[in-house]
Amino acid sequence: MADKHKIIGKSERRVDAWGKVTGRAKFAEDYTVGHQLWGMVLRAKFPHAKILSVDISQAASLPGVEAVLTAKDIPGSKTFGIVLKNQAILAEDRVRYLGDGVALVAAASKEIAERAISLIVVEYEPLPVVSDPEEAMKPGALVIHDEKNEFVHHKVRKGDIEKGFAEADFVIERRFKTQFIEHSYIEPECVVAELAEQGGVKITGSVQNLFSSRRSVADALKISLNRVQIIQATLGGSFGGKDEVMTSMCCRAALLAMKTGKPVKMVNTREESMLESYKRHPYVMYYKWGARKDGTITAMEIRCIADGGAYSSMSPFVTWRSVVQATGPYYCENVKTDVYAAYTNNNYTGAMRGFGSPQVNFAIESMMDELAEHVGMTPLEIRLKNGFENYAVTATGQKLNHTVSLKQVLREAAQAIDFDRKWREYRGVKEGEKKRGVGIACSYRGVSLGAEGTDAAETIVSVQTDGSVIVSSGVTDMGQGAQTQMSQIAAEVLGISMDRIQFLNTNTSRVADSGPTVASRGTIMGGSAAKNAAEKVRATLLEVGAEMTGVEIIALDLADNYLIRKNSMERLASFGELTTACFNKGKPMIGLGWHKSPPTSWHEEEGTGEAYFTFVYGANAAEVEVDTGTGKVDVVDFVSVHDVGKAINRGMVIGQMCGGVAMGLGYGLLEDFEIEDAIPKQLNFDEYLIPTSMDVPRIKTIIVENEDPAGPFGAKSVGEPTNELAAPAIVNAIFNATGKRIYEIPATLERVLLGHKLSRSGKRGSEQKNSLDSMMVESCKNRGEKG
Amino acid sequence: MKSVFIRTTINGKTYELDVRPNMTLLDFLRDELGLTGTKRGCEVGECGACTVLMNGQAVNSCLILVPQIDGQEILTVEGLAEGEKLHPLQESFLDHDAVHCGFCTPGMLMSAKDLLDHTPSPSEEETRAAISGNLCRCSGYQQIVDAIRETEDVRSQKSK
Ligand code: FES
Numbered sequence A: 001m002a003d004k005h006k007i008i009g010k011s012e013r014r015v016d017a018w019g020k021v022t023g024r025a026k027f028a029e030d031y032t033v034g035h036q037l038w039g040m041v042l043r044a045k046f047p048h049a050k051i052l053s054v055d056i057s058q059a060a061s062l063p064g065v066e067a068v069l070t071a072k073d074i075p076g077s078k079t080f081g082i083v084l085k086n087q088a089i090l091a092e093d094r095v096r097y098l099g100d101g102v103a104l105v106a107a108a109s110k111e112i113a114e115r116a117i118s119l120i121v122v123e124y125e126p127l128p129v130v131s132d133p134e135e136a137m138k139p140g141a142l143v144i145h146d147e148k149n150e151f152v153h154h155k156v157r158k159g160d161i162e163k164g165f166a167e168a169d170f171v172i173e174r175r176f177k178t179q180f181i182e183h184s185y186i187e188p189e190c191v192v193a194e195l196a197e198q199g200g201v202k203i204t205g206s207v208q209n210l211f212s213s214r215r216s217v218a219d220a221l222k223i224s225l226n227r228v229q230i231i232q233a234t235l236g237g238s239f240g241g242k243d244e245v246m247t248s249m250c251c252r253a254a255l256l257a258m259k260t261g262k263p264v265k266m267v268n269t270r271e272e273s274m275l276e277s278y279k280r281h282p283y284v285m286y287y288k289w290g291a292r293k294d295g296t297i298t299a300m301e302i303r304c305i306a307d308g309g310a311y312s313s314m315s316p317f318v319t320w321r322s323v324v325q326a327t328g329p330y331y332c333e334n335v336k337t338d339v340y341a342a343y344t345n346n347n348y349t350g351a352m353r354g355f356g357s358p359q360v361n362f363a364i365e366s367m368m369d370e371l372a373e374h375v376g377m378t379p380l381e382i383r384l385k386n387g388f389e390n391y392a393v394t395a396t397g398q399k400l401n402h403t404v405s406l407k408q409v410l411r412e413a414a415q416a417i418d419f420d421r422k423w424r425e426y427r428g429v430k431e432g433e434k435k436r437g438v439g440i441a442c443s444y445r446g447v448s449l450g451a452e453g454t455d456a457a458e459t460i461v462s463v464q465t466d467g468s469v470i471v472s473s474g475v476t477d478m479g480q481g482a483q484t485q486m487s488q489i490a491a492e493v494l495g496i497s498m499d500r501i502q503f504l505n506t507n508t509s510r511v512a513d514s515g516p517t518v519a520s521r522g523t524i525m526g527g528s529a530a531k532n533a534a535e536k537v538r539a540t541l542l543e544v545g546a547e548m549t550g551v552e553i554i555a556l557d558l559a560d561n562y563l564i565r566k567n568s569m570e571r572l573a574s575f576g577e578l579t580t581a582c583f584n585k586g587k588p589m590i591g592l593g594w595h596k597s598p599p600t601s602w603h604e605e606e607g608t609g610e611a612y613f614t615f616v617y618g619a620n621a622a623e624v625e626v627d628t629g630t631g632k633v634d635v636v637d638f639v640s641v642h643d644v645g646k647a648i649n650r651g652m653v654i655g656q657m658c659g660g661v662a663m664g665l666g667y668g669l670l671e672d673f674e675i676e677d678a679i680p681k682q683l684n685f686d687e688y689l690i691p692t693s694m695d696v697p698r699i700k701t702i703i704v705e706n707e708d709p710a711g712p713f714g715a716k717s718v719g720e721p722t723n724e725l726a727a728p729a730i731v732n733a734i735f736n737a738t739g740k741r742i743y744e745i746p747a748t749l750e751r752v753l754l755g756h757k758l759s760r761s762g763k764r765g766s767e768q769k770n771s772l773d774s775m776m777v778e779s780c781k782n783r784g785e786k787g
Numbered sequence B: 001m002k003s004v005f006i007r008t009t010i011n012g013k014t015y016e017l018d019v020r021p022n023m024t025l026l027d028f029l030r031d032e033l034g035l036t037g038t039k040r041g042c043e044v045g046e047c048g049a050c051t052v053l054m055n056g057q058a059v060n061s062c063l064i065l066v067p068q069i070d071g072q073e074i075l076t077v078e079g080l081a082e083g084e085k086l087h088p089l090q091e092s093f094l095d096h097d098a099v100h101c102g103f104c105t106p107g108m109l110m111s112a113k114d115l116l117d118h119t120p121s122p123s124e125e126e127t128r129a130a131i132s133g134n135l136c137r138c139s140g141y142q143q144i145v146d147a148i149r150e151t152e153d154v155r156s157q158k159s160k
C-alpha cells in the first residue's frame, strides 16, 4: 500500500519555503501599518515587591506620547492563564518576577516611548525572594500567590512499592537536577494591533496558540470572541515558547490600540524577550529503584519537583506528562510517582518542545545505566531486558495496543553506532588525555495532548474553480512544517501536485478553535482533519466526474491532476475541467475537516488511566570525546532513530530529527539560563549559548515506520520525541568515557571536572564548597549549583 | 543629530540620501528601505540573522552604522534572485529542506554566498565554519550544510 502514495512519504518542497528564501515571507516585525504607534512595557525593578504607587503624570505629558496605561485601565479581566488564571497582564499591587509588566506606553516613535518609560515613577516595597522550589514548598515559606506555593501534585500509583522494595536484592537511590532553558527562537516576539472596522481588534503577530491568546484578549477588553481577530504572521520558531508571553503582548497591544484609536506595534528586543519569556522547567528528581541481581526492576519510587516560577502557565500539563512517563518504557509492577510544581520568583516556566519529558528521561536513562552497571550488563542488554513489548501495561495501567517498537529502535541505534563493541572497548581505556565513550537512551512518548485536554482540530480544504487549492487550519505552523504535511495529505487525497496548493496562515476568525499546536499534534490532528476535509471534496468531485463521464464512481480515481479510469489509468478530464464542471453544477468544493482524537482517560486520585491514545518510540546513541584535562566534551558521532508511524515528508522528518538532537545537545552540554536570587544572568546570545554549526556533529537519522491506524496514512508525530533523548545519551557516553556520572545538566567543563575531584568523597559540589579552591567555587556558583 | 549624505548601491540600485549617522545598517534596510528580508535577532552581532554582503563579504548589519556603507556595495537576500529566477543557493535550500521556520535563512544564504564566492568547493568543515556565526534553532544545521555544499551550479560556475 505504501508504494501507492504519490505525495505521502516524499521529500516535497515546503509550501512556505519560497517566501523564506526570497525574503518575501512576512514575519511579525515585517508588518508596518500607517500611523502606527510604538508600544512599550515598563517592567519590574525587583523580582518580588509590593507596588506602592505608580506615577505616570510626567510620562503622559511628554509630547508624542498618546497613552500610558496601568492595570487600572484594563476594562475586563486583568489576569489570564490556561489552567489557573493568575498571570497579570500588568501587575497591579505586586510584582512576582523581573519580567512582570507594570505600565504601558504608546508613543509616536520608539525613542519617545523609551523616554516616556523612563519617566514613569514606581514606588516599591521589596519583598524577600523565593527562588528555590523545594524551599518554596516548605511550611512557612513566603507565599507568592494566594494560597500555598505548591500548585501541582500529580501522582501515579501501581502495585505496592513496599512489597517491591522487599523483593529487591539492592536499591539505587539518586538525585538528578536540570536547568532552566531558554527556547531561543531566533525571532523575538512582536505584534501589531489595529482597531477592527466594526469594533474590536485585529492582531497580527508571532503567536503560537492563537485561540488561547484570543480568549484572553477578549476577556481583557470585555468583548466577544468574534471581535478579536488574531492572524498568525509567519513564525520564526517557537518550540512551545510563543504562547503566554504572546498572550500578554497581544493583550497589551490591544489595550493600547483601543485606548489610542491607532495601530500599535510592539517588539521585544532580545534582552526583553529573554527577561520576560517563560523557560523550560528545571526539575529536581529523586529516583529510587529496587532491583534483582538479574536486572529485573521490582519497585520505582519517584519524586520530582518542578520550578513553576511566578505563574502557573502550562505547568499542570507539563508535569502531567512527566508523571505519566516518569518510569520510562520499562516493566515494573510497583510504582509510586509524585510530581509537584511550586511557585517561585523566577521566570515562569511552561511549554517547551519535549514538554516535561526531557527532564525525566535524563533521570530514567541515567538510572538504567546505573542498573546495568550494578548487574554487569551492557546498557543495551539492560534495556532489552526491561523494555516494553507489544501489549505491555504501563505504570498508569494502560495496555499498549499499537506496535511497540522500542526494541526495534534500540537495536537500530545500537547497530548504527556499533554500540556494544565500542562500549566494551572504551570502558577499559585508562590512559590518555582524550577519552572516548558511547551512550544510548530510549523512550516512549504519548502522542498529542492525551488526557490533558480536549483534543480536536479543524482543517479546511477549498478547491478553486481553476483547480488550484487553498488549505487552512486551526493548527499552526511554527516552522516545523505542519502546513506542508497537511498540504501533502490534501494533495494525496485529491490526486494533485503540490504546486496547486496555497496554505493560509491561521486566522482565528476564519477557522475553528483547534486547541494549541503543542504536544506534536500538528501531523496527527491537523493532518487527520486535512484528510477528512479533502475526502469530502473528493467525494463531490468523483460524483460530478461520474455524471460528466458516465463512468461509475467506483471505477474513477483522481491522480496526477486528472480524473482517471482506475483500471486503465485512462485520463478522462483534467482536474481543472472537473472543478469547473463542479462549480457550474453548483456543487460545494469546500471541505471542512474535523478530527477528534480517540478517547483517553485519567483518574487524578488513583493515579491511573489510559493517558494517551497512542505512543511513539525512539532511541538515540552518542559517541563523545572527553578531554580529561579541561573537561570539554565533544560529540563526535550521533544516531537518532524514531518510529514516526509513517513519514509524510521524509526530508522534514530528518530535519526534525537533526534539529531535535541539536537542541538536546544544548540541553545536555551547553545551555543554562542561570537565575540567581530570581535575577536572570544572561539576556542575549553572547552569554546564553546555544549550539552552533561547530557544536553539532553530523547526525545519522534512521526513520522507522510502523503505521498506526490512529494517524493519517499511519503517521504519528516526530517534533518532540527527537528532542528528549540526546542529553541522556550524551551523559551516558561521558560515563563510558570517564567512569564518572553527571547528575546535573548541563555537563559543563566544570561539572565534568568537578565530578573527578568529588568522586573521592562522594559529596555534591555544593556541600564541598569550602574545601575546593576558590576558582572552582566561583565556577560552581556561576553554574547555579548552589540553588 | 546632524544627518550625513551617503551614496551606496543596494541590490544593484544606487541610492543617494541623507541619513542619521547613528542608525544601523539593519534599521536602515528594514525601516527606511522596506527591505525586511534581513532579520533582527539579537542586535549584538551574535545570531547572524541580519547578515548581508558588503562588497561581497558577509557582515552583521546590526553592527554597521549607515555612514559606513557610503561608497560601498550591499547585497541583501532580496537581491539574490534575478526576478523570479532563484539563485542556485536558494534552489538548493529548497531542495534540501534547509528552510524550517526560515528566520535564519536570509542570513544563512548570505554567509553561504560569501563562502561559495570565495571557496568554490568547500569542505564540510569549511562550510560549518562559514556559518558558525549564524544561529539556527530549528534545523541542527545538517541540511543547511548539505544545501550549501551541493549547490552544484555555483561550484561549476566558480571553478571556470
Ligand atoms: S541581529 Fe545582527 S547578529 Fe543578531
Ligand code: FES
Residues within 6 Å of the ligand: A186, A236, A237, A479, B098, B099, B100, B101, B102, B103, B104, B105, B135, B136, B137, B138, B139
Ligand atoms: S530555520 Fe528556524 S532558525 Fe533556522
